[in-house]
Amino acid sequence: MDDVQPENLITFLPFSTTPNIPPPPEDYTPHRLQHTPLIIDNGSTNLRWGFATSSEPRYGSNIVTKYRERKTNYPLMLFGDAVEVESGAKTQAKTPWEGDVLLNFDALENALDYTLVQLGIDTPTVEHPVLMTERLCSPVHSRALTSELMFELYSVPSLAYCVDGIMSFYQNDQSTGNSFTSDGLVVSFNTASTSVIPILNGKGIISHAKRIPWGASQATDYLLKLVQMKYPNFPTRVSVAQANWMFREFCSVSPDYLSLLRSFEDPSVLRSHQKIIQFPFLPTPNSSNGGATGNGDEKTEEELARVTERRREQGRKLQEIAARNRMEKLQQKESDLTYLLSLRDNYSPSVSKREWDRKLKEEGFDDEEIFEETLKKLEVDVKKARKKEREKEGGSAVGDGDDVDEPMEEPSFPLVDIPDADLDPSSLLEKRKQKLLKAGYEARFRARKERELKAIKDREEKAEREKQKEIEEKLDSEAREVDLKGWAKKLRGEQETLMVRIKDRAKRRAAMNDRKSAAKQERMKNIANLAAGDEKGVSRGTGKGRKGNAEDMFGADDADWAIYRKISLVFVSYQNTTTTVSSDEEEDLAQLQQVEQRLLAYDPTFTTQHTHASIVSQRSALLNAFRPAYEEGDAAGHNRIHLTTERCRVCEAWFTPAIAGVDSAGLGEVIQNILSRFNEEEKARLIKNVFLTGSPSQIPGIAPRLYSTLRPLLPPEMPIKIRQAGDPALDAWKGMARFATMDEQFGKVGMSKAEYEEMGGERLKRWWGSNWNGGF
Amino acid sequence: MPPKNLKRKVTATDGTATPHVPSLAEQLSYLYLPRPFKNPEYAKNLNRRAKNLKNVMGQERERERADREKRRLEKMEKDAQDAMDVDGNEVVEDEVPSYLSIEAPPSVLPQKHYCDITGLEAPYTDPVTGLRYHDKDVYALIKEMATRGVNSIVK
Numbered sequence: 006m007d008d009v010q011p012e013n014l015i016t017f018l019p020f021s022t023t024p025n026i027p028p029p030p031e032d033y034t035p036h037r038l039q040h041t042p043l044i045i046d047n048g049s050t051n052l053r054w055g056f057a058t059s060s061e062p063r064y065g066s067n068i069v070t071k072y073r074e075r076k077t078n079y080p081l082m083l084f085g086d087a088v089e090v091e092s093g094a095k096t097q098a099k100t101p102w103e104g105d106v107l108l109n110f111d112a113l114e115n116a117l118d119y120t121l122v123q124l125g126i127d128t129p130t131v132e133h134p135v136l137m138t139e140r141l142c143s144p145v146h147s148r149a150l151t152s153e154l155m156f157e158l159y160s161v162p163s164l165a166y167c168v169d170g171i172m173s174f175y176q177n178d179q180s181t182g183n184s185f186t187s188d189g190l191v192v193s194f195n196t197a198s199t200s201v202i203p204i205l206n207g208k209g210i211i212s213h214a215k216r217i218p219w220g221a222s223q224a225t226d227y228l229l230k231l232v233q234m235k236y237p238n239f240p241t242r243v244s245v246a247q248a249n250w251m252f253r254e255f256c257s258v259s260p261d262y263l264s265l266l267r268s269f270e271d272p273s274v275l276r277s278h279q280k281i282i283q284f285p286f287l288p289t290p291n292s293s294n295g296g297a298t299g300n301g302d303e304k305t306e307e308e309l310a311r312v313t314e315r316r317r318e319q320g321r322k323l324q325e326i327a328a329r330n331r332m333e334k335l336q337q338k339e340s341d342l343t344y345l346l347s348l349r350d351n352y353s354p355s356v357s358k359r360e361w362d363r364k365l366k367e368e369g370f371d372d373e374e375i376f377e378e379t380l381k382k383l384e385v386d387v388k389k390a391r392k393k394e395r396e397k398e399g400g401s402a403v404g405d406g407d408d409v410d411e412p413m414e415e416p417s418f419p420l421v422d423i424p425d426a427d428l429d430p431s432s433l434l435e436k437r438k439q440k441l442l443k444a445g446y447e448a449r450f451r452a453r454k455e456r457e458l459k460a461i462k463d464r465e466e467k468a469e470r471e472k473q474k475e476i477e478e479k480l481d482s483e484a485r486e487v488d489l490k491g492w493a494k495k496l497r498g499e500q501e502t503l504m505v506r507i508k509d510r511a512k513r514r515a516a517m518n519d520r521k522s523a524a525k526q527e528r529m530k531n532i533a534n535l536a537a538g539d540e541k542g543v544s545r546g547t548g549k550g551r552k553g554n555a556e557d558m559f560g561a562d563d564a565d566w567a568i569y570r571k572i573s574l575v576f577v578s579y580q581n582t583t584t585t586v587s588s589d590e591e592e593d594l595a596q597l598q599q600v601e602q603r604l605l606a607y608d609p610t611f612t613t614q615h616t617h618a619s620i621v622s623q624r625s626a627l628l629n630a631f632r633p634a635y636e637e638g639d640a641a642g643h644n645r646i647h648l649t650t651e652r653c654r655v656c657e658a659w660f661t662p663a664i665a666g667v668d669s670a671g672l673g674e675v676i677q678n679i680l681s682r683f684n685e686e687e688k689a690r691l692i693k694n695v696f697l698t699g700s701p702s703q704i705p706g707i708a709p710r711l712y713s714t715l716r717p718l719l720p721p722e723m724p725i726k727i728r729q730a731g732d733p734a735l736d737a738w739k740g741m742a743r744f745a746t747m748d749e750q751f752g753k754v755g756m757s758k759a760e761y762e763e764m765g766g767e768r769l770k771r772w773w774g775s776n777w778n779g780g781f
Numbered sequence: 782m783p784p785k786n787l788k789r790k791v792t793a794t795d796g797t798a799t800p801h802v803p804s805l806a807e808q809l810s811y812l813y814l815p816r817p818f819k820n821p822e823y824a825k826n827l828n829r830r831a832k833n834l835k836n837v838m839g840q841e842r843e844r845e846r847a848d849r850e851k852r853r854l855e856k857m858e859k860d861a862q863d864a865m866d867v868d869g870n871e872v873v874e875d876e877v878p879s880y881l882s883i884e885a886p887p888s889v890l891p892q893k894h895y896c897d898i899t900g901l902e903a904p905y906t907d908p909v910t911g912l913r914y915h916d917k918d919v920y921a922l923i924k925e926m927a928t929r930g931v932n933s934i935v936k
Contacts, residue, residue, distance in 0.1 A: 027809075074806070082812035091806045103834050106880075122814050131818050142883045144841045146832065158820050200883075212878045217885045234898075237926075263893070266901050625918035631899055650900030663892050670888040678886070778879050 015281045015645070019250060027065065027085070033125035036133070040162075042745035043133040045120065046169060046738040049102040049196035049222075050700070052085070053738045054120040056133075057745040062738045063123060069115040070098040084119040104197035104222070105140050107147035114154055121159070130160035134755050136741050138169040141193075141200045141216055145767040145779050152766030156758055163755035167774040169193065169737035170202055171209045173698040175774070176740030177730050185748075185773070188687075189694030190676070192711075194701035194733075196220050199659060201675055203683070203691050208773040213682055215675045219662045221701040225249045227665045228256070228655045232646060235632055240644055241284055251648065252655065255280045258706035259653040260713060262660075269650065272630035279630075279649040286644035335390045342383045349380070418443040485607060493608040496600055503597040504617050510590060528572050535559075535568065656704055660714060673714035680719075689723050698730040698737070744774070838881070845879045898922060 036056055046053040048067060055062040065085025072094040073080045083091065088098050101113035121131065135155060139148065148166065155164050170193030178187050185207040193200045202214040229248035233239075259265045269275045348368065361373070370376040420436040421443055485492045516524040559565050597617055604611040631649055635642030658664050660671040670678070680688050692715070697707060708727045715725055730736045745751045754772040756764075764781065771780030832840075896903035896915040903913035907923055914920050 071812075074804075079807060080812055081806055081810035083806060083810055087806070087809035090809065094806070106834055106837055108832065108834065108837065118816055118819070119811055121818055122811055122816060126818050127815070129817055130820070140880075142878050142880045144837055144880045145844065146837045146840055159818055160820055211883075214878065214883055215885045216883045231900075263902075266895075269901055625916070627899075627916070628918050628922065654895070654900045661888075661893075663888060664895055668887045669885045670890075674888055674890060675885050776878075778877055780877075 015283050016254070017283050018247065018285065027063070027087070027123065030123050030125040033127060036124075037128075038132070040133055042742075042751065043124075043131070043135045043161075044738060044741045044745060045117075045135065045137045046741065047101075047107075047138050048169070049100075049105065051734070052116055052120065053735065054124070055738070055742070056124065057136075057742045059742070062735060062742075063120075064735075065119075067102060067116060068098045068100050069112045069119070070094045071115070072097055082115060084116060102196075105195070105218075106144055107151065110150050110154065113151070114158065117154065117159070132162065134163040134165070134745075134751075135161045136165045136167060136745055136751070136755070138172070138737065138741070139166045139776055140195070140198070141168055141170070141202065141214055142211065142776055142778055148769065148779065149766035152756075152761060156761045156766070160758070163757045164761070165751075165755035165772075166769045166776065167741065167772075168202065168209065168211075168776060169195075170200060170698055171204065171774045172738075172740035172744065173730050173733075173736040174204060174696050174740070176736045176743060177696065177698075177728075187694065188690040189696050190679075190691045191696050191698065192672070192676075192702070194220065194697070194699035196222050196701075199672065199699075199701075201672070201679055203679055205687060205690070209775075211777045213679055215679055217659075217662065217669055217672065217675060219658055219665070219667055219669070221252070223665070223667070224256070224655050224658060224701075225252050227658065228252050228651060231651045231654070232648075235651075236646060239646075240286070243284075243646075251282060251646075255282075255648055256652050256655050256704065258656040258659070258704055258710045260706060260709050262653060262657050265653060266650070270627070272626040275627065275630040275649050278652070279647050280652065282646045282648070283641065284644040284646065286640045288640055331390070331394075335387065335394070338383055338387050338390070342380070342387055345376075345380050345383070349376075489608070493604065493611065496604050496608075497611070500597060500600050500604065500617070503593055503600065507590065507593055507597070507617070510593075531568060531572050656706070659707075660710065672711065673718065676715060677718045688719075692719060692723060692725050695725065695727040696730065697727065698733055700734045702729060702733050841880055845881065848877070848879075 036058075042057040044055060044057050044062070046062065050067060051064050052067040053062040053064040066088070067085075068088050069082070069084050070088050070091075071080070071082050072091060074091070075093070081091070081094065083094055088094050099109055099112040101107055101109045101116060103109070107113065137151070137155075152164060155161050170191045173193070174187075174189060174191045175185060178185060187204065187207055189204050191200075191202045191204060191209075193202065197218070197220040199217045199220055200214060201217075203210045225245060225248050228251060229243060229245060232243055232248065232251075269278070345368075348364070365371075365373060365376055368376075370379065418439040420432060420439050423436070425433065425436070481492075513524055516522040517528070601611075601616050605616070632647060633642075635645075654664065658667070658671075660673055662669045662671055680691065683691065695711070695715075697711075708729060712725060712727055719725065732739070750772070754770055754775070756768070756770050760768075760770075768779045768781055769775060771777055894903045894906075894913050895901070896919060897912045898919050899915050901915045903915050905915075905920070906913050907920065910923065910927060912923055914923055
């Protein structure tokens with residue numbers, strides 16, 4: 006299996022870089038009392054702001070956080086990228102936008118505060134006319150609150166709203182002259198939506214504009230969902246920010262989605278399209294440097310060897326200790342023995358019986374007999390221990406005690422033969438004892454003899470069987486040498502029948518789980534028959550109950566029990582996996598294994614791929630290319646994400662939102678709808694100038710794809726021209742700045758404070774670049 | 782090359798020395814910077830809770846309906862007045878678009894089915910879970926996922 010991925014395809018997740026420190030606040034003096042227009046491009050992701058006379062706006066992510074550091078208890082307020090600095094601050098970050106709608110005005114206020122502080126404004130009111138962006142047909146609630154903030158909190162002299170897409174179009178307008186009378190179709194890609202706005206004679210026809218609720222943030226979420234579904238057991242949690250990075254880096258629009266998908270049927274094509282992202286991982290505990298997998302394996306072997314060595318040493322030490330203990334005990338016993346012997350030798354010849362008894366009692370023996378017995382026992386023990394020592398030192402351990410022929414002395418039972426009548430009571434007791442002993446001894450003797458006979462017989466049988474096996478093997482090898490192919494074919498036939506049988510059993514097992522399958526119905530029939538059989542027996546009898554002479558003869562015949570095989574559900578597990586194996590299956594599997602082993606050994610064309618085990622566990626090549634499976638210990642591999650179809654699938658959603666579950670028309674259809682509301686001549690003017698703007702429009706492949714989508718929808722003689730903004734992210738701001746500085750209309754498009762107080766915040770002055778709802 | 786250990790920028794908080802060395806975050810914070818441009822008399826309605834999206838949308842819808850009603854009434858009045866006029870060239874003012882009306886309609890094109898697992902074309906659907914799949918191997922994967930109790934994503 007080619008699990009080794011080419012190194013050049015693997016990209017590592019970017020390290021968290023230090024956020025760029027924003028430039029210090031501008032010097033306000035050039036603008037003091039100048040009434041330079043203040044341009045704010047309020048975007049869902051990024052906020053761009055600046056004076057109209059600057060060439061470049063300042064920008065930052067539109068996030069604000071109010072945070073109190075735990076350690077120093079110092080309250081902070083951070084904006085934009087600075088939020089990344091404090092990890093605790095990120096969780097409390099708020100953004101003024103929720104998708105496309107401006108909702109959180111505290112956050113907006115703080116963000117605007119930041120922008121004004123950065124511009125160095127220190128006058129009691131903001132003395133500059135303001136031009137701000139809105140979303141297409143922004144809800145009046147958002148506008149009302151923004152106007153309120155602007156007029157009441159900052160006291161701006163005038164405020165104008167515009168749509169960012171139109172201003173970007175204005176910026177890229179290639180017509181010369183003072184008036185703006187171009188036509189075109191603006192496709193504006195935003196964070197949470199994509200809007201299409203027709204522009205005729207320099208005026209935005211908002212009533213004919215359309216908005217698709219799919220933007221970069223939805224695409225990021227979709228990508229994250231796909232990745233999580235593909236890797237449900239991924240070790241680390243993939244965050245939204247990482248998904249965003251993946252989206253920006255790897256996703257693109259394919260010019261012909263369907264044909265691309267069809268080409269993916271071939272796993273090698275799929276693999277060539279994949280991008281691999283390596284997440285940070287901890288090396289496996291065995292390897293000390295977490296290098297490539299090869300090193301890790303070797304180290305584990307060494308480790309294993311070391312562990313076994315250690316264990317063996319410990320075993321040896323224990324053995325030594327045990328031996329030492331035994332030696333000590335033996336010595337102790339020996340010394341005891343010698344002492345007692347010496348005692349006996351010293352005392353018995355010369356001393357009288359009474360003295361002997363007294364001496365014994367001193368030693369702790371009540372009687373001479375007991376003394377003799379202990380002596381004898383000690384002797385026997387010592388002798389046995391000595392023998393064991395000798396054997397141990399001899400080297401090889403001796404086999405089980407049964408086969409060692411201890412010359413068991415034939416103990417004598419003299420009293421047994423003497424008839425009862427001649428003995429006195431104590432001797433009777435003796436005799437009984439001896440009879441028992443004798444019986445025991447004889448029984449043991451007989452058992453030993455039987456065992457020996459059995460061993461001999463077993464050995465003979467084994468030799469027989471081996472001889473038979475040899476004969477079989479010889480026949481087999483002869484057949485094999487004579488005709489390898491035929492032999493192989495015969496064996497393969499056997500293997501196949503076995504596999505078929507196993508598969509059938511598995512199928513039957515699966516069918517058992519299905520309520521309506523034929524197998525289940527058959528089972529029910531069998532059970533019903535059994536029950537009915539009983540009843541028939543009863544009815545044949547005299548009365549109603551079983552108490553009649555109708556006996557249930559089930560089980561008398563051995564064949565009856567076979568019915569349990571058919572109705573038993575014991576081996577059907579609820580999870581449909583064959584964890585328990587019945588005895589039949591075991592036989593089959595064992596046989597299969599034998600056959601396969603022989604085939605493996607002798608048939609060159611039969612490889613491990615053909616064995617039953619590998620066939621069962623094989624995943625299709627396509628699935629393997631789609632999501633490669635890594636070995637158990639491969640930590641690096643387990644922390645990889647492979648992106649293949651997801652790369653184009655996510656971006657395809659702009660053209661077919663239904664792919665992601667959004668019930669909306671895609672770009673092609675929307676443009677078609679919009680164009681249908683104009684007459685032919687206007688259509689031609691619009692379609693000659695399709696303009697893509699917005700940061701997500703930088704996704705590679707959008708323009709060609711849009712062209713091939715639109716071309717079939719329009720008459721072939723109508724020229725279609727698609728172009729992109731020069732600077733998709735900043736062009737809206739630049740257009741606004743240009744308008745504010747160069748166009749004299751700027752003074753007329755703003756709503757003054759007086760008008761605000763008269764009409765309220767929900768209204769705006771309608772002009773060619775603005776929304777129409779609430780306009781006057 | 783194995784990736785370096787991710788090092789987070791540690792904000793150095795020097796607690797022992799008496800002059801408080803500001804951390805990076807503190808340097809970037811603008812909480813205490815003067816903001817003279819703010820109108821101190823502006824009494825922000827602190828009781829106002831930020832409306833959530835649902836409320837805002839509901840409000841929009843209500844307003845649009847009210848607007849449309851009003852316009853219709855006006856039109857009827859105007860028609861009644863202009864019934865005497867010969868040319869009834871009414872200036873059909875373009876319908877004022879609102880946030881909701883501007884939304885793209887659902888698609889009427891026939892939808893292609895894509896596999897929920899692999900993203901390729903999916904001619905088949907699993908009757909139990911409703912997932913679409915590309916071929917029999919993907920189907921085996923679906924069944925395996927179902928037995929393990931993985932919740933499939935509702936599309």
